[in-house]
Amino acid sequence: MEVDKGKGEAEETRKVAEADRDTVTLKSSDGKLFEVSKEAAARLSTVLAGMIAGGSIDDNGTDLKQIGSEALENVVDYCNKHANSIPSAALISSSISFNTAPFKEPEEWERKFVDRLSHDALFDLVEAANFLGMERLLDVTCHKISEMMKGKSPDQIREVFNIKNDYTKEELEEIRQELAWAFYDD
Amino acid sequence: MARASVVEEAAWIKAANTECQQENDQEDRISKLPDDILIFVLDKLQPCDIALAAVVSKRWRHLTNLRSNIFIDVAHFIEGTSVNTLEELVRTSVSAVEAVKRILPHSNQSQNTLNRLGIRFYLRDESIDIVRSVDKAMTTRKVVKAEFVIITEISEEYNTDDDMMDNGRRLMTFVDACPRAFGGLTHLSLHSVRLGKSDFCNVLDTCKKLECLRLNDCDAGNKSVLKIEHSQLAELSIVSSGMERAELIWLPRLTHLTCRNWLPSQDEYPLSFHHVPQLQRLTLCTAGTTMHKTFVCK
Structure with missing residues (x-):
């Protein structure tokens, strides 16, 4: 994050203007800018929520040096789609019951969203979701x-x-015996 | 889940031989991900798939041992789509037992905390090994949430009184043999079990950490009265029971009570509430008749 030293006043004004906007601008490692709804970004990413709350969002594009433009585009796309979708049920159930994962299954649109990704794009997105603390996208x-x-x-x-x-070869044989129950050999 | 077709003897030998042939241009993206994410991926797979993943590479084997959520469902071991014969059922049950025996002590090496352990198994003699494995695991590692769903091989509506008594006796041998396993349970679901009244109290006493108890087609004898006391129990559900009345004597933490398809005779009040100060939600759902009296609160 770049810090403008000695321009305290201008910084303050800029921050106020920033707080009034309902989108935030994110900058990918290769310098491309993306706009995303502030509400969705704060709700879906713990890291972005922290940055928004802490006032460390840059109006000219918050640098996300670890994320390439393709992945960031997918992140932004996901946030926007998520903002427009109506959740079908509570994300986390109150009582654990057998075989109920703490997260619900992906929604139809989420499935389609990841299905269209190439192999590399999928892994870029996993890394981006992990970096940004986006629990649902990671799931x-x-x-x-x-x-x-x-x-x-x-x-x-x-x-x-x-x-x-x-x-x-020997190690493989050993594991094979250890995990024999998983292979219906007999 | 027919795996025999995908995993063949030849594949293993080939796997060992192709070690040096993996030099294609594509990168191994998945292995660059941190442990916690890959464990998260593994948590979404069934036991057989997790076991197969352990064979992929040393890293993956290590990851399978780091998992803190373990769910093993006997249904994962059904060959084909359903269990049609007793022979198939026995095979399925034995496979599940073998899996638990292998998975639980193995995970032990890492000595990590198990956040959630859930096992669904048949109330059959061989399943004692499942309970024993859990009993052992409870001594060597911290288990935060543990759940048993114990089902019977005959579907509930076909269980006779004798079947239910047999089931009850078998359950008691499990509880008596492995009190630590039951003592560590937070969730227990029982099906078609008839217990003596003192046995019922014994089970509740042994399962001292129990937070959620589901009784499906369970009773302490036909027209029996069940007195329930438990310090931790937060959720109780009674479904299709042959018992006459449930007396909730002392359940300081109970918040949810559900009774479904339970038809006590019309002469008695089926539920009585004594010390149940935290009750928030009461769900009563039954094909009742006009002869049923209202529930009473003391």
């Missing part, structure tokens, strides 16, 4: 990753994500 993107793993063999998972197999 939706991680749900998508889990769907990509579901019902797949270790080999298939490695292939989908390009994961290097760092086991030796």
Whole structure:
């Protein structure tokens, strides 16, 4: 964050003007600017909420050096879509019951939102959501990753994500025995 | 969940041999994510998928041991779409038992706190090993929320009085053998169990941390009266019970009470409230008749 030293008064005026706006401007690592509803940003991102509350939002574009323009566009897109969607039920249920995750399943539009992403765009978005403290977006993107793993063999998972197999043949055999219950071999 | 088709012997050997062939241009994005996010991903998968993920690489195996939410549902182990024969049911039940036996002690190595542990299993003899594994886990690690959903192999409407008594006896052997497991439970759901009155009190005494109790088709004998006292219980639900009356004697923390499809005889008041100072929500839903008297509050 750039700080204008010695221009206290101008800074104050700018901050007041900033507080009056109902959008915030975010700047990606490659210098592109995006506008997002202040209300949605504060509600969906703990980091942005903190910055808005702390007055550290820059009118000319708050620098988010860790986030590329493509990912930031998706973040902003998600915030705007989220602001316009009507939540179908309470996000967190009051009592835990068996097999009820603390988060509800992705909504139809959230599913579509992550389904259209390329492999790299999905991971960029996961990282951005994590950086910005966007719990719901993290939940939706991680749900998508889990769907990509579901019902797949270790080999298939490695292939989908390009994961290097760092086991030796002996180690693999050992794990195979340990996890025999998961493989219906008999 | 037929996995036999995807995981074959050949795949394992191939996996070991292809170690050096993974030099394609695409980056391994997923392994760059921090542990907590990948654990979050694993938490969304079923036990078999989690086990398979552990085989992917050393990192993934390590991650599966760091999980703090473990849910194992016997339904995850059904081969095909449903259980049609007793043989299939036994196989499903045994698979679930084996999974619990492997997963719980294994996670132990990390000594981390388990935030939530949930297991749904059949009230069958082999399931004692599930209860034993939990009993052991309770001694070595902190378990914040633990839930048992104990179901019966025969669907509720077909259970005879003898079946229910057998179920009750079996449950008591579980409770007697592993009091620590039951003592650590915060949630318990029972199905088609008939317990002696003192047994019922024993179960409640043993489950001293219980916050939520669901009794489905459970009683202490036909036309029995159940007296309930518990210091922690916040949610109680009684569904399709053969009992005549439930007396809520001392439930200082009870906030939610639900009674569904429970048809006590018309001559008695089915519910009586003694010390239940925190009750916020009472849900009564039953195919009642005009002969049913109103509920009484003392």
